Amino acid sequence: MPVNLKPPVAAELLPVAGVALGIAQAGIRKANRRDLLLIRLDEGAAVAGVFTQNRFCAAPVTVCREHLQAGAIRALVVNTGIANAGTGEPGMQSARATCAAAARLLGCTPAQVLPFSTGVIMEPLPVERIEAGLPASVADLREDNWAAAAEAIMTTDTLPKAASRKVSLGGTAVTVTGIAKGAGMIRPNMATMLGFVATDAAVAPALLRRLVREAADASFNCVTVDGDTSTNDSFVLIASGKAGNAPIADASSADYAALRQAVTAVAGELAQAIVRDGEGATKFMTIEVRGGRDAAECKAVGYAIAHSPLVKTAFFASDPNLGRILAAIGNAGIADLDVSQVKLWLDEVLVSENGGRASSYREEDGARVMKQAEIAVRVDLARGATQATVWTCDFSYDYVKINADYRS
């Protein structure tokens, strides 16, 4: 039951010139479901990506990193069902075979294709099914196919996730559209399970590499469902250059700032959608930590709260058992934290100060906020001027059910 999340409306997802998407049913793990997405890029597109920091990263992640170094990317192939992670050297061969199959159909080289996989870990990728399914994806290629593409990359997601923005750069209208998937094993460290955002803006490749990092840090790198960083996290930003704007090459330009805002807005909406549709989620929490000495300690406190099973189950129960949040703050690893200075609010309700419960706090105020579907947890560490935000969801019976049943 996703929290305040609606399926994207196909007509509201703006096509990006130079970016076509085709979907097929390849039967990779289950029959009769869209599980193979091909994204074809016109010549001249710039592509940049950020990937998981998990040491057991998937074979396609390793291949993506290689191919992005060479540049001149012409296609992305995405399959669901099997993650092709924990698959050793045979997994690398399967990822390369996927690229080769797409390259043959599109008339480019295998190094111009990026492969992506999501699904069960440590099972072999049935690459022959991908090869057999790709011609149908090619036949389906269309620029207005984003909604179907968002569906084709789902695993335990209950709803597809997509977002669009329009922005004017020096008088030229530019489009940014993206899709993502998530649900579980979500604690992106560089990026999310799978996120793809495309714009028709012209952007210098070096600047695009900066933009994808900045956008990830302000979106996918701020969310967590269960603290488990996936083996397959990949966030890719495509700039087709078809909009006709003056190519952006200066990070201090107004055009870069405007495009960054649009890309970050799309990525942020997708990242929040992943949390809203987190496995078993019934509540959406925004954890704002301010007053830190640096962003790292603010994030550490945010994640300590967001990862505590005791905090997450209290939110599920709508129980203002808020001492658990203090315990989580105390566990964030800040050795010299003066807890007597820490303040804690739920929305606008001051819960704790001076190391204990605020004298103004009334249980009924906490109970009222805890019943809401959207809750802000605000912490002031009172030791500096930086801040950070983490988005997360609660921990319910359904999280256990979904993950106990996932393979069966």
Place this chain on the structure above:
Amino acid sequence: MPVNLKPPVAAELLPVAGVALGIAQAGIRKANRRDLLLIRLDEGAAVAGVFTQNRFCAAPVTVCREHLQAGAIRALVVNTGIANAGTGEPGMQSARATCAAAARLLGCTPAQVLPFSTGVIMEPLPVERIEAGLPASVADLREDNWAAAAEAIMTTDTLPKAASRKVSLGGTAVTVTGIAKGAGMIRPNMATMLGFVATDAAVAPALLRRLVREAADASFNCVTVDGDTSTNDSFVLIASGKAGNAPIADASSADYAALRQAVTAVAGELAQAIVRDGEGATKFMTIEVRGGRDAAECKAVGYAIAHSPLVKTAFFASDPNLGRILAAIGNAGIADLDVSQVKLWLDEVLVSENGGRASSYREEDGARVMKQAEIAVRVDLARGATQATVWTCDFSYDYVKINADYRS
């Protein structure tokens, strides 16, 4: 439903000369339950403790640290129901008032009393109920009261936890007996929720401080239920000196080694009992990590596996979805880990090598081990000669239920 854990048999818990225990029903949070324990020590006992690293540590933990520095401890007072954590300066006053009340009854100074609390965080301690209950605890003081004491410190525990050993030191029989509680908010960092072990051996105070750390590192500091380090973790070791052994003052002596083995055995049994009775536990896992460059990285891998909600739910489901364990290893923060060298076994079944599934692995072998109530997860990092062990349990519907319902 605790995993292979039986209630202690009162007759098997050996009294420790010089250590008397008294229990009362003080109605601290709920009526008609034993919730107040007094432990009285004869003059001359040595006491050492280790406490939580949580920055929001409870008021009694702060007072314990103060009083232990002065030494000459004569009593311990333990209440359940209210943790007296996140209670600011009023909480400190309540902890001190508890010590003063016990001191008046026993004829010692407040600084000779150690206070301990466990229960709900950020609620005020009803110190007047403790004061009213203490005379009944005094009237109940007996050296053969360990079983009732183990019961009196329970919160969400389903069974009391106690253990005893006898060891011969230079021909003198010495006893070690201890009790502990746990169940949730369990990821001890120095100690567990509450653990008390007493021996009648004579041990020099400085060496006792070393022994309590060594025993904690090999027992309570190896377990986790949910990764949440409590605000109240306390592990206290008492040496009454009544056994008549030659006082132990040399860490390299055979007597110290023998006593350390007995104390560690009692502490280890108690620590494992906490995991076996972990909230909602249906399985008990021993995670052995070897081949690390240092113990810290072995522990990091062990805890990454033990804390992953995806790994824990797979164990609950008896589903050999073992790629999740690889993902957890990859998330342990070892930046230069060569995953192609890592090996993973379930009991004796080799699951993974060369970065992927072992060619000898059969799903039915994994499924067979996953059905057991006790499972060894063995990891070889193949980069060094150190090892570490972590004990944990699975993650079930009942964990969510218990923690969603705890206060109601």
